[in-house]
Amino acid sequence: MAMLITYDEAGRREDLLDLITDVSPDDNPLMTMLGSAVATNTLHEWMTDYIARPTTVTYQAEGAEFTYDVLTAPARVNNIVANIRRTFQVSADERVVKIAGQADPFEYQAAKALRQWKMDAEYTVVNSARASGASGTARSMTGLNNAITTLATARNSGTSLSETEFQDMVQDSWSQAGSEYVFDLVLVPFGLKRKIDGFTAGATKLVDASDKKLTAPVAVYETSGGMHRLFAHRDVLASAGSVTFFGIKEDLYKLAWFRKPERILVAKTGDNDKGALVGGFSLQWGAERSSVLRTGYATGG
Numbered sequence: 001m002a003m004l005i006t007y008d009e010a011g012r013r014e015d016l017l018d019l020i021t022d023v024s025p026d027d028n029p030l031m032t033m034l035g036s037a038v039a040t041n042t043l044h045e046w047m048t049d050y051i052a053r054p055t056t057v058t059y060q061a062e063g064a065e066f067t068y069d070v071l072t073a074p075a076r077v078n079n080i081v082a083n084i085r086r087t088f089q090v091s092a093d094e095r096v097v098k099i100a101g102q103a104d105p106f107e108y109q110a111a112k113a114l115r116q117w118k119m120d121a122e123y124t125v126v127n128s129a130r131a132s133g134a135s136g137t138a139r140s141m142t143g144l145n146n147a148i149t150t151l152a153t154a155r156n157s158g159t160s161l162s163e164t165e166f167q168d169m170v171q172d173s174w175s176q177a178g179s180e181y182v183f184d185l186v187l188v189p190f191g192l193k194r195k196i197d198g199f200t201a202g203a204t205k206l207v208d209a210s211d212k213k214l215t216a217p218v219a220v221y222e223t224s225g226g227m228h229r230l231f232a233h234r235d236v237l238a239s240a241g242s243v244t245f246f247g248i249k250e251d252l253y254k255l256a257w258f259r260k261p262e263r264i265l266v267a268k269t270g271d272n273d274k275g276a277l278v279g280g281f282s283l284q285w286g287a288e289r290s291s292v293l294r295t296g297y298a299t300g301g
Helices: 029-033 092-096 105-127 163-176 190-197
Strands: 035-038 043-048 075-080 082-091 152-159 185-188 205-207 218-223 226-232 243-248 253-266 272-285 292-297
Touching (some): 029 105, 043 272, 075 272, 082 092, 082 105, 092 105, 105 272, 163 218, 163 243, 163 292, 185 190, 190 218, 190 226, 190 243
Parallel strands (some): 152 292
Antiparallel strands (some): 043 075, 082 272, 205 218, 218 226, 243 292, 253 272
16 A cells, blocks of 8 residues: 655645745945935035145244235035935735735835835945936936045055054044044955954954944944944945955035935836835035045955
8 A cells, every 4th residue: 555645745735934034235334324414406515624734834023014825715515416216016916915924015025125225325325436417317426436535545456454554544544634533434345344353453342333223333443543443344345456445534424315215106007006215315525535545455355
């Protein structure tokens, strides 16, 4: 008599957990940490000023007539507002069928689109190149990689980051601006973060970051220029020959919102439901001269 085994059983019910495991790499520290400003035009503008430290002083003879210094006006700086959009579309039947892990597939896709929008925005803040939006092309903002110019340096390809060079970058930042504006936020690829974690002079350590709404402790490296929080950032260039180091003063950078992300229900054109996440913003910097950008490091630091 042949034995009935589960392989031959056509009536077996499926064993499907009502659970969706999602390990998407959606950590976006800049979208979480940077302050907010308001943009009222697609060309966002603001003013900056700078007083250089003297290298010599001209003294005056007793009783001399006044002479007048050459004065400079504050400089106007601007950036472009970039529009970011994520769309989603679900059939009416899909919303009726019972789906594991989803009460409503449309709402699930809407939430997923918001996460994707935020990741797009984070990438834009770091890597975007400016485009004005003329002649039918989309507008795009100047990201950190193009905003930092004063202390931007291309290293020889494959150069290794040393502790001395890190300290040199801090000194460069200190030389360009007041002590209170030395960069305090370091954004690097994972390999470069591991290299900095191995530095000993600055006693790299962990601190609680709950006040910044981040869920994990943050590594901090201390130098004569102050405390520098270290983030392994997923969007900082990490490919061979272009591994990049960003050092910025967090308080000097803001997200200037033109349109905060909004979920829009799109009119029906068939037996389905459509939606979109739409928003626009620009990156604003108080002054870039104390920020550091160096690129060209070895992939492992």
